[in-house]
Amino acid sequence: MKFDPCLYPATLIKRYKRFLADIELPNGDITTIHCPNTGAMTGCAEPGFKVWYSLSDNQKRKYPGTFELAQNNQGHLIGINTGRANHLVVEAIKNNKINEFADYQQCKTEVKYGHENSRIDVLLSDDNKPDCYVEIKSTTLLIDNCGYFPDAVTTRGQKHIRELMTLISEGKRAVLFFCVQHSGIKEVKVADFIDEKYGTLLKEAIKAGVEVLCYGCEINENSIEIDNKLNFICD
Known part of the structure; x- marks a missing residue:
């Protein structure tokens, strides 16, 4: 972009x-x-x-x-503008830069879903596979070369994890996507020392089948784009 x-x-x-x-x-x-x-x-x-x-x-x-x-x-x-994260991920999906989202026929954004009045950031669909719901989180908190999310207590983020777990129970694919807009971050962890409830929910979600993906960005003053896949470490 x-x-x-x-x-x-x-x-x-x-x-x-x-x-x-x-x-x-x-x-x-x-x-x-x-x-x-x-x-x-x-x-x-x-x-x-x-x-x-x-x-x-x-x-x-x-x-x-x-x-x-x-x-x-x-x-x-x-990258300070968190609103850019969704655009970056959608652009990367359309340019086939995210292997985990390859071959989906349709990509929609801001689709209403769930039981808690939510909107999913990206909905991928294909006639031959379950719908894939992607919740995107911009990640910029750096501590000792590691990125953490969230950087503050987030009841909204907790709601999103609950919604993703419900999707799994309904036979759909659910993905939590950390868009890392910080060139110093080399891997990502959940910041349960900041939001303990979020950390607990995320670990429950992973056990339930929610996928976690982390991708870094190439950033300069002229452009920013999804670049490389990063490891997610779940302690």
Whole structure:
């Protein structure tokens, strides 16, 4: 996925109120941009980080700039915009970059399903195999070269795992997909030290037959795309 229009560089001053970030432009001006990430963003948005942002021409937006990328002190590039994760996975599926999803005839997004008023991120279907429901999670929390999810307690994420287990009981295929938008992450674990209930549910889901896939991304200031498969470690 190429960034179109192109991104602009800046320096992060601070991220605050979850959805806002103040940045310093190369000419010294200070401006506020939208931060499309509801997580804790631990280690992803520290003051002084080099960042990149996109600009919208939508006149109705209060903040036309959107926080897209950050670079930490180790030089790792991080995808901040969690909304990009679904697009990245769908693009990779259509370009046959994810072997586990090969040969499905149809790919739909944001389809209503389940018993808890949910929408699945991706629904893959084929006449010759069970429907495949894919729940996508953007992963950026880095600790000692390992990625962790979630980075904050997530009741919504817990609901999604319950829904995936129900799908398995109905004879469908269910996949939890960690889209790793952090160049420093080499493997992924569940952050049960942050959300113990999420960790317990995920382990139950794996035993029930829910699949877990992790893929990293190739990231630069011009583009971001699904690149390589990473290991998921379930302790």
